[in-house]
Amino acid sequence: xxxxxxxxxxxxxxxxxxxxxxxxxxxxxxxxxxxxxxxxxxxxxxxxxxxxxxxxxxxxxxxxxxxxxxxxxxxxxxxxxxxxxxxxxxxxxxxxxxxxxxxxxxxxxxxxxxxxxxxxxxxxxxxxxxxxxxxxxxxxxxxxxxxxxxxxxxxxxxxxxxxxxxxxxxxxxxxxxxxxxxxxxxxxxxxxxxxxxxxxxxxxxxxxxxxxxxxxxxxxxxxxxxxxxxxxxxxxxxxxxxxxxxxxxxxxxxxxxxxxxxxxxxxxxxxxxxxxxxxxxxxxxxxxxxxxxxxxxxxxxxxxxxxxxxxxxxxxxxxxxxxxx
Amino acid sequence: xxxxxxxxxxxxxxxxxxxxxxxxxxxxxxxxxxxxxxxxxxxxxxxxxxxxxxxxxxxxxxxxxxxxxxxxxxxxxxxxxxxxxxxxxxxxxxxxxxxxxxxxxxxxxxxxxxxxxxxxxxxxxxxxxxxxxxxxxxxxxxxxxxxxxxxxxxxxxxxxxxxxxxxxxxxxxxxxxxxxxxxxxxxxxxxxxxxxxxxxxxxxxxxxxxxxxxxxxxxxxx
Ligand code: SF4
Numbered sequence: 360x361x362x363x364x365x366x367x368x369x370x371x372x373x374x375x376x377x378x379x380x381x382x383x384x385x386x387x388x389x390x391x392x393x394x395x396x397x398x399x400x401x402x403x404x405x406x407x408x409x410x411x412x413x414x415x416x417x418x419x420x421x422x423x424x425x426x427x428x429x430x431x432x433x434x435x436x437x438x439x440x441x442x443x444x445x446x447x448x449x450x451x452x453x454x455x456x457x458x459x460x461x462x463x464x465x466x467x468x469x470x471x472x473x474x475x476x477x478x479x480x481x482x483x484x485x486x487x488x489x490x491x492x493x494x495x496x497x498x499x500x501x502x503x504x505x506x507x508x509x510x511x512x513x514x515x516x517x518x519x520x521x522x523x524x525x526x527x528x529x530x531x532x533x534x535x536x537x538x539x540x541x542x543x544x545x546x547x548x549x550x551x552x553x554x555x556x557x558x559x560x561x562x563x564x565x566x567x568x569x570x571x572x573x574x575x576x577x578x579x580x581x582x583x584x585x586x587x588x589x590x591x592x593x594x595x596x597x598x599x600x601x602x603x604x605x606x607x608x609x610x611x612x613x614x615x616x617x618x619x620x621x622x623x624x625x626x627x628x629x630x631x632x633x634x635x636x637x638x639x640x641x642x643x644x645x646x647x648x649x650x651x652x653x654x655x656x657x658x659x660x661x662x663x664x665x666x667x668x669x670x671x672x673x674x675x676x677x678x679x680x681x682x683x684x
Numbered sequence: 685x686x687x688x689x690x691x692x693x694x695x696x697x698x699x700x701x702x703x704x705x706x707x708x709x710x711x712x713x714x715x716x717x718x719x720x721x722x723x724x725x726x727x728x729x730x731x732x733x734x735x736x737x738x739x740x741x742x743x744x745x746x747x748x749x750x751x752x753x754x755x756x757x758x759x760x761x762x763x764x765x766x767x768x769x770x771x772x773x774x775x776x777x778x779x780x781x782x783x784x785x786x787x788x789x790x791x792x793x794x795x796x797x798x799x800x801x802x803x804x805x806x807x808x809x810x811x812x813x814x815x816x817x818x819x820x821x822x823x824x825x826x827x828x829x830x831x832x833x834x835x836x837x838x839x840x841x842x843x844x845x846x847x848x849x850x851x852x853x854x855x856x857x858x859x860x861x862x863x864x865x866x867x868x869x870x871x872x873x874x875x876x877x878x879x880x881x882x883x884x885x886x887x888x889x890x891x892x893x894x895x896x897x898x899x900x901x902x903x904x905x906x
Binding site: 361362383384387390391398401402404405408423424425463464465466467468469470471472473474475476477479482504505507508509511512515516519520521522523524529537571573574575576577624627628629630631644647648 | 686687688689690691692693694695696697698699700701702703704706707733734737738739740741742743758760762763787788789809810811812
């Protein structure tokens with residue numbers, strides 16, 4: 360079967376009397392010829408990598424290579440332990456964890472792309488926080504990853520999970536929807552409720568542009584992961600409470616695709632428009648690449664020449680394919 | 685369907701910061717190395733679209749280089765790819781190009797080893813997945829996710845029939861197949877993805893039974 364529509368997954372899950380996560384497991388086994396145990400074992404290893412990144416980024420401040428960001432996962436983790444936060448500390452923990460993983464990613468550390476590296480904080484953020492709540496077993500969290508995978512497959516196949524193609528709504532938005540749906544199944548919700556959680560979470564992410572400062576996966580990526588972890592949890596709670604997404608989730612996914620296509624190129628991962636184009640965004644770009652270019656000038660390679668090329672925006676003045684070689 | 689496996693979404697395990705720009709770029713580099721089939725001496729990366737705008741920030745340059753050097757997507761050596769390249773005596777260059785209507789994250793890689801040069805046009809399509817768009821200027825698409833045979837041959841009647849007969853007899857199932865030729869009866873390339881891991885005796889069987897087959901490369905970057 361192909362994962363293209365959520366309503367089909369919901370129908371099939373109901374027909375077979377299984378959760379969406381279990382359906383994903385069955386389909387994965389059918390399509391790959393691997394046993395369910397093998398698939399679960401591999402998924403458990405992905406979860407371990409996620410947890411390692413969470414611990415790494417909260418235990419100590421992780422600084423990114425550019426020096427623009429870093430240490431916020433650790434900072435939030437220390438803050439929530441004081442117990443004075445507006446948001447309940449158990450909830451805020453998901454934010455701290457999501458920030459931590461995103462910082463590990465930006466620091467060229469090891470993470471699991473869920474669905475992408477830029478949005479890799481959200482799912483581990485909410486799931487490791489759920490693990491630490493003591494209410495769920497590790498195996499249940501691994502099953503929740505399969506729920507998230509099924510949702511992500513639908514979005515990837517019928518819309519996009521690439522910031523360059525669909526803006527940040529396609530990355531952080533998809534991750535938020537995946538996390539919301541995963542939490543619904545973790546809590547014992549129905550396949551329909553998973554669908555509504557996806558619809559609700561995505562609706563709150565539509566239109567989100569991809570505007571990384573300096574083209575680096577740091578600003579605004581890291582804080583978006585932290586904040587969208589909360590969005591995911593709230594969307595899950597809303598769906599579990601019986602709130603419905605009036606626009607059916609598949610239509611929300613379809614419109615995500617439409618909006619992505621309508622976004623100007625400057626707001627799709629080119630590091631030109633949006634926050635990247637603010638005075639501070641531009642100054643940071645200058646600072647980071649000025650430093651790095653200076654460092655490279657000491658190096659012996661041909662790449663040096665490429666790095667000294669003037670940056671050209673938007674396709675004018677670049678060399679063309681025919682005269683490239 | 686571009687995305688089929690749960691591990692396309694919950695994965696890959698990779699070194700950051702960007703699945704399109706780092707993990708995907710490593711995979712493209714890995715594919716180029718496998719298509720070349722020997723240690724690269726010189727590599728040129730021509731980047732288009734978002735790749736061109738942000739390659740330095742995302743570490744795409746280091747990732748492509750690491751991939752060509754054969755490092756996997758989760759190697760903690762990726763940040764040090766320049767040093768690794770230097771120690772292997774690999775020369776490399778990056779340039780920006782306009783490739784016309786292609787996916788935003790596209791790169792044209794020209795790699796030269798001791799005996800041959802290959803050119804691969806590939807895109808990083810999101811979540812670390814990649815798609816080769818052209819091989820040596822021929823419109824051949826493949827992802828490298830399944831074991832992929834690249835057959836360099838002369839365009840002859842019955843070639844595909846023979847290939848599929850040998851694959852079938854050896855217990856392989858063809859998942860995707862494409863043939864492109866430069867001219868009728870001239871140089872041709874066939875890309876054949878199979879479901880099973882390719883064993884050396886298959887390569888021998890193909891070489892031994894098809895005189896017009898000049899060369900075989902195996903690509904697999906799962
Ligand atoms: S702003 Fe762009 S690079 Fe950053 S997380 Fe969003 S989609 Fe990814």
